[in-house]
Amino acid sequence: MNESRKDSVVQSKTGIADHRAGKYLTFRLANEEYGLEILKVREIIGLMDITRVPKTPEFIRGVINLRGKVIPVVELRLKFSMEAKQDTDETCIIVVDIAGETGSVLMGILVDAVSEVLDIQPEEIEDPPSFGAGFDTRFILGIGKVKNTVKLLLDIDRVLTGVEVSGLEGYAETPEINEASALTI
Template sequence: MEEENKRDISSLAGKYLTFMLGEEGYGIEILKVREIIGVMEITKVPNMPHYVCGVINLRGKIHPVVDLHSKFGMGVTENTNETCIIVVDVEKEGKPVMVGILVDSVSEVLDISANEIEETPQFNISLDSQYIMGIAKVKNEIKILMDIDQVLADGMGLV
């Protein structure tokens, strides 16, 4: 069992785009990131879950935008000069779908090695542990490695 967990952790090594939600640092696999854009006009759509801000028109294509603060019960994202939308590719029925995620700020791209990653501890935090692939300790900071596919697939109908 421990050998199996080590293999799972080693498969998480790679490049991650890191960003902030409140005071916490998070990372998503860089291969999931399509682009990073400043906050633009978001059109509200009726009858969407509370954490879906609405949709954006990005180069003629319409994409939903999810407020990760709202999704994780952390209130609503306050727009600042650093607030941005990370456009990610996720899969729905085997096809790529682009979804925007609203975050407080983008930090950097980190190359995280397997020995910097630990299993997800089981504890009660605002981010449900099913959304966490692992916890990385990099440059004396902790980064929560987020399973963005799971976050966006869970109960949304968007993906």
């Protein structure tokens, strides 16, 4: 184990400071490990009653009451088009601070389990590989290779900003269609 870690250090380009380096909170989705910049994380809470908001995309699980504040919860599995899974005892909500257009917004993300906080060195981070058309990797900051495992470091702003824009548009359009048809009749 130690041996291989040393190897990776030797292989990487040293001396260049990487702004992506730092502390990450890692969590699990299916059998993949993800990392969130620790500065984005407000808190981690256990699963609680989530009120589903009708007629919204499947990946928006609903809203919760976070000490008097109503915040939306996004089910990350569904957001990434992964298979849905029953909630378990390990299922958690990570509350993150998102830089939205109108200032910062609190949002919850529902993940399978929270793992640990890792300090990832610059030399352990690589740019995300390109998978060709149809696979958007813009929301991945980089890939951290720590102790033989791979952590996908998320740009959570990118992941969740999309939620507001694309997520609800389909539904928002319907009333307008209705208005138009009402006028033409």
